[in-house]
Amino acid sequence: MAQIIIRNVRKEFGDFTAVQNSSFTIEDGEFFMLLGPSGCGKTTTLRMIAGLELPTSGEIFLDGEEISQKPPSQRDIAFVFQMFALYPHFNVRKNLSYPLVSQGMPRAQVKAKVAEVAEILGITGILNRPVGGLSGGDRQRVALGRAIVRDPKAFMMDEPLGALDAEFREHMAEELRALHDRMNATTVYVTHDQLEAMQMGDKIVVMNNAVVEQFGTPQEIYDKPATMFVADFIGSPSMNFLKFSGKIANGATEVMLGDQMHAIPRQMQGAAGDLIYGVRPEHVILSDASSYRGKVLATEYLGTTQIVTLDTPNGDIKARIDSAQVARVGETVGLTFEAPKVTLFDTATGLALHSELNSEVLANG
Amino acid sequence: MAEVILKHLSKSFGTDVALDDVSLTIPDGAFVVLLGPTGAGKTTTLRLISGLEKADGGEVWIDGRNVAGEMPSQRDIAMVFQQYSLYPHLTVRDNLAFPLKSPILRTPKSEIDRKVGEVAEVLQISHKLDNKATALSGGEMQRVSIGRALVRDPAIYLMDEPLSSLDAKLRTDLRVELKRIQANLGATLLYVTHDQIEAMTMATHVGVLNEGKLVQFGTPREIYENPNSLYVASRLGLPRINVLPADIFGNVPHGTTQIGLRPEHIRQGEGLNAVVQRVEHLGDQNRLHLVLNGHIITTIADPASEYEPGTHLKITPNNPLCFDASGDRIR
Numbered sequence: 001m002a003q004i005i006i007r008n009v010r011k012e013f014g015d016f017t018a019v020q021n022s023s024f025t026i027e028d029g030e031f032f033m034l035l036g037p038s039g040c041g042k043t044t045t046l047r048m049i050a051g052l053e054l055p056t057s058g059e060i061f062l063d064g065e066e067i068s069q070k071p072p073s074q075r076d077i078a079f080v081f082q083m084f085a086l087y088p089h090f091n092v093r094k095n096l097s098y099p100l101v102s103q104g105m106p107r108a109q110v111k112a113k114v115a116e117v118a119e120i121l122g123i124t125g126i127l128n129r130p131v132g133g134l135s136g137g138d139r140q141r142v143a144l145g146r147a148i149v150r151d152p153k154a155f156m157m158d159e160p161l162g163a164l165d166a167e168f169r170e171h172m173a174e175e176l177r178a179l180h181d182r183m184n185a186t187t188v189y190v191t192h193d194q195l196e197a198m199q200m201g202d203k204i205v206v207m208n209n210a211v212v213e214q215f216g217t218p219q220e221i222y223d224k225p226a227t228m229f230v231a232d233f234i235g236s237p238s239m240n241f242l243k244f245s246g247k248i249a250n251g252a253t254e255v256m257l258g259d260q261m262h263a264i265p266r267q268m269q270g271a272a273g274d275l276i277y278g279v280r281p282e283h284v285i286l287s288d289a290s291s292y293r294g295k296v297l298a299t300e301y302l303g304t305t306q307i308v309t310l311d312t313p314n315g316d317i318k319a320r321i322d323s324a325q326v327a328r329v330g331e332t333v334g335l336t337f338e339a340p341k342v343t344l345f346d347t348a349t350g351l352a353l354h355s356e357l358n359s360e361v362l363a364n365g
Numbered sequence: 366m367a368e369v370i371l372k373h374l375s376k377s378f379g380t381d382v383a384l385d386d387v388s389l390t391i392p393d394g395a396f397v398v399l400l401g402p403t404g405a406g407k408t409t410t411l412r413l414i415s416g417l418e419k420a421d422g423g424e425v426w427i428d429g430r431n432v433a434g435e436m437p438s439q440r441d442i443a444m445v446f447q448q449y450s451l452y453p454h455l456t457v458r459d460n461l462a463f464p465l466k467s468p469i470l471r472t473p474k475s476e477i478d479r480k481v482g483e484v485a486e487v488l489q490i491s492h493k494l495d496n497k498a499t500a501l502s503g504g505e506m507q508r509v510s511i512g513r514a515l516v517r518d519p520a521i522y523l524m525d526e527p528l529s530s531l532d533a534k535l536r537t538d539l540r541v542e543l544k545r546i547q548a549n550l551g552a553t554l555l556y557v558t559h560d561q562i563e564a565m566t567m568a569t570h571v572g573v574l575n576e577g578k579l580v581q582f583g584t585p586r587e588i589y590e591n592p593n594s595l596y597v598a599s600r601l602g603l604p605r606i607n608v609l610p611a612d613i614f615g616n617v618p619h620g621t622t623q624i625g626l627r628p629e630h631i632r633q634g635e636g637l638n639a640v641v642q643r644v645e646h647l648g649d650q651n652r653l654h655l656v657l658n659g660h661i662i663t664t665i666a667d668p669a670s671e672y673e674p675g676t677h678l679k680i681t682p683n684n685p686l687c688f689d690a691s692g693d694r695i696r
Contacts, residue, residue, distance in 0.1 A: 037532075165403065166559070170605075174654075181643070193533075199645045199652070219668065222648030235648050237537060282649045298541045300566035303589045303602055304629045307566070309541055320649065323586075 002063035002153040002186055003028045004049060009058030009068070011044050018044040020210040022058075026154075026203070029184040031177065033201035035191055037233070040207040042190045043158055049188060050156045051075045063153055078147035080157045086131045086142055092118075093127040096145050103150070117149045120182065136164065140172060144179070154186040161196070173200055194234050198222070206230050216361060222280075224358035225343060228350045231278050237307060240284065241345070242277040242314035248344065248353070255344070258313035260292045263339035265357040276345040277314070278352075281307065283338035284319035286327060290334035296327050310335065366553045367428030367441075367520035368393045369414065374423035376409055383409040385577040386423070391521065391555055392570075396547050399557040400564040400600060401574035407557035410574075411523045414555065416440050428520045438469075443519040447526040449510035451498040458494040461485065461512050484512045487546055504535040515546065522547075524556045528563065540566055561601050565589065573597050595692040598625045604652060604663045606686075613658060614682050618695050625686040628652075631664040636681025641672045655680065 004026040011019040019041040026032045034042040047053040049060060051072035060068040067075050086095050093114060100110045118124045121141045126134065131142060140160070147155060160176070161169045177200050180187055191197050197204050198218045206213045206221065206229075214226040225231035231239040244257055250270040254261045257277055264277075286308070294310035294317070306323040309316060312335065319335075327333065344353040354362055369391040376384040384406045391397045399407045412418040414425050416437035425432050432440050443464075451460050461481045465472040472480075485491040488508045493501060498509065507527060514522055528536045528543075544567045547554050558564060564571050565585045572582045573596075581588060581597045592598035598606050607628065611621040614637065639655040639662060651666045655678060664680065666672065687695040 167402065177643070195647070198647050217646070219646040219648065222646070223668075232534075236533065238534070280649065298545060300541065300544075301585050301589075302562070302565055304627075 003061075004154060004186065004188070005059075005061040006045070006049070007059045007061070009045070009048060009055045009060060011041070011048060011053060012056045017210050019048070019055075022205075022207075022212050024205055024212060024215045026186060026188060028186055030202045031180050031187045031189065031200060033189050033191060033197040033204045034207065035194060035197040035201075035204050035233075036207035036213075037192055039209075041210040042192075042205075042207050045207070046156050046158055046188060046190045049154075050077050050079050052079070076153045078150055078152040078155050080144060080147050080155060080160050086139060086146075088132055091128055091130050092123065092134070092142050095131055095142055096127075096149055099146055099150050113149055117145045120148070120179065121145050137168065137172065140164075144176075148183070148185075152185075154188065157187065157189045159191055160189075162191075176200070195236065198234070206233060208233075216364070220361050223341065224352075224361040225278070226352050226358075226362055228276065228278075228345050228347075228352075231343065231345070231352075235280060237281050237318045237320070239278045239280050239343075240317035242279070242312065242317060243274070243347070244277060244314055245274050247272040248275065258292055260290075262292070262337060262342075264342050264344060265340055265355040267344070267353060267355045268359050269354040271344070271346050271353050274347040275353075276347055277337075278343040278345055279317075279337045280341065281318045281320040283341045284310075284317060284321075285336045285338065286319060286321060286325065286333045287336045288334050290336045292335050293332050294335050295332045296329050298329060299327050366393055366518075366551055368426075369428075369521050369553065369555070370424075370426040371410070371414070372424040372426065374410070374413055374425070375421050376406075376413060376418060377421055382577050384413070384420075387574075387577075387579045388423075389572060389579060389582060391553060393553055394551045396544065396554045396556065396567055396569045397572060398564040398568035398570070399555065399572045399574055400559070400561065401557075402559055404576070405574035406577040407559075407574055408525055409577075411444070411525055411555065411557055414440075414521070415442050415444055415523055441520040443514035443517045443522050445511050445514045445522070445524040445527045447529055449506045449530075451506055451509055451513075453497070453499045455498060456494065457485075457490060457496050457498060457501070457509055460498050460509055461494075461516055464513055464517050480516045484515045487515070487549075488512045488542070504531055504539070507531055508539070511543070515550070521553045521555060524554065526558050526560075527556075529558070529560065536563075543567060561603070565601060573600055592625075592686065593694045595623065595625055595688045595694075598686055598688075602627055604628045604665070607662050607664075609660055609662070611687070613660060614685070617685075617687050620689050621687040621695050622690045623688050624682070625688060626662070626682050628664045630683045630685070631662070632681045632683050633664070633666070634679055636679050639678050639680050641674055641676040641678055643674055644672050653678070 006022050006024050009022045034045055036042045048055050055068050059066050096114045097110045118127055123141050161172050201218055203217055204221055205215045208229045214221055214230045222234055248267055248271045252267045254263050294312040296308055297311050298309040300307040301323060304323060305320050308319045308327045371387055371389045374384055374387045401407050413420050458481055462477050465477045485494055490508055528539055568585055571585050571588050573580050575596050581593050589601045607626045609624050611617045611623055637657060639657040641653055642656050643654040645652040651668055651670055653664050653666050655662045689695055
């Protein structure tokens with residue numbers, strides 16, 4: 001198993017730049033998510049690590065060795081695709097043993113290895129069945145098994161759960177993560193689903209328009225987004241952006257929204273012009289005491305919690321509150337915000353302003 | 366708008382029973398969501414109401430009429446499908462106006478213009494009215510196809526997973542929008558989905574379908590807080606309800622074979638000793654996967670909580686739901 005370092009990697013297809021200048025490190029044994037909307041360059045990045053595309057420039061290190069221009073066969077990486085392709089005329093055992101037999105491994109060793117992998121995946125009972133009659137879940141387990149059986153240095157997975165329906169997908173996500181915890185294999189996983197990324201990943205790279213927007217643990221990215229794109233893409237509902245214009249001094253601890261001062265984490269960077277007061281829905285508090293008011297536009301019941309959409313002097317926002325708390329459409333309520341969790345953004349650049357909350361994370365890129 | 370009543374509706378396709386004796390009243394002005402997995406009978410119900418399929422047994426009543434003998438066009442319904450099918454050669458305006466230009470309706474031009482303008486306003490596509498339908502994004506196209514239903518003033522709107530092909534952000538926005546439009550128009554709407562979030566957030570009433578049978582009908586809150594079977598309890602709630610053997614915490618009513626324990630209904634710090642197996646940081650909450658006597662239990666914790674795998678944690682149930690061997694609720 002291995003560490004993977006991506007350094008200044010760039011990929012162009014003719015005039016089109018798919019990946020601009022990516023740098024990040026995937027530590028040995030990590031479950032690493034490449035997250036972003038379609039067309040952001042995440043799959044291209046994965047394919048460059050696997051050797052299915054060659055970077056236009058930059059370096060990729062696998063276990064200390066620079067491999068960016070090597071063919072896939074020399075990289076010792078296993079790739080699991082969205083549409084798992086099995087050999088339909090083979091049974092499960094033959095599907096699993098094929099990669100080993102073709103490497104020239106002795107028969108007894110192949111048998112032992114296949115048995116071990118089947119045990120890990122819980123498919124020992126179906127080894128002699130033809131793959132044709134298997135359920136979707138078992139087919140996917142076999143496809144995974146065929147990747148695992150080679151003992152590669154790392155696994156690349158391109159939306160392996162993308163084709164599954166919601167219920168089964170949730171189940172397989174848990175299974176995949178549990179499998180990773182048993183094997184501790186470095187895994188790079190591409191998805192456009194932020195919840196999947198948060199749930200499964202040790203670390204996440206968020207990409208947009210060929211650029212790495214942020215790289216960190218799920219909680220860091222959620223609490224301390226580096227850009228407005230990340231703040232918006234992660235979390236459901238996403239972060240509220242209250243628009244305001246003003247001037248913020250380095251060291252400021254409050255800002256003017258509407259006609260009221262609101263506390264913020266101590267700023268470590270000044271800014272002026274069109275700015276954003278960014279606050280997560282669960283950090284919006286309905287409180288009659290506040291003179292900052294919002295009108296309830298909609299409520300959405302979610303069981304224990306509810307989402308309330310509010311019209312404020314700084315635009316529409318959403319609050320996540322206890323479903324036992326009363327919020328009636330049409331009523332006007334007072335609002336306060338959990339100041340220590342607030343991030344300010346500069347609208348022009350889309351970047352977060354450095355503050356006591358996020359400076360450590362943002363300094364790491 | 367009108368009330369729609371289904372009486373003992375049944376439908377089979379060959380040996381497959383798609384719908385089995387479903388009776389249901391959709392009150393005037395209600396937003397009813399039928400929830401169920403693929404194959405539960407959701408779409409069949411819509412097709413029977415619209416007249417695209419003929420029932421084997423039972424009746425459909427729309428606005429006080431038994432519509433058995435009526436063609437789809439006579440039933441006064443508007444339907445929105447999962448896949449938007451717009452006329453690609455027409456502008457957004459002409460797509461929206463199309464249903465009103467039907468020779469049967471004889472709508473005056475000024476009335477058509479007014480209706481189209483109004484609906485475009487509500488759906489926030491006024492600025493795109495003169496675009497070709499094909500020059501729109503996926504979300505805009507779906508809004509136009511919803512709009513094409515809304516320009517009419519039918520007895521009931523039938524919608525078949527209209528948001529499922531859209532991306533997550535847009536779906537969230539349109540959920541709120543659709544609910545608002547329905548409330549403003551006072552429209553009667555029957556909406557089918559397999560997405561529990563859509564059902565909970567938009568519906569005035571939820572009907573839960575299981576293999577062609579309507580197993581519970583009530584407000585989202587009733588369905589969530591007071592499910593009458595384990596099946597219904599498992600359909601709503603994220604993370605999913607924990608299903609555990611009856612005796613795991615002791616003390617359950619006679620006849621209970623399993624309990625359902627919602628992740629948020631577990632108190633931490635007292636009770637039995639569980640071991641943390643995995644922690645997911647979802648941002649607004651931490652999801653804990655615990656093991657108690659060999660059973661996996663999911664619960665939630667504050668995002669600031671710092672549990673590591675291997676940590677011991679005492680838990681006790683808070684209002685577990687009790688079920689008998691056939692999955693029916695024991696109260």
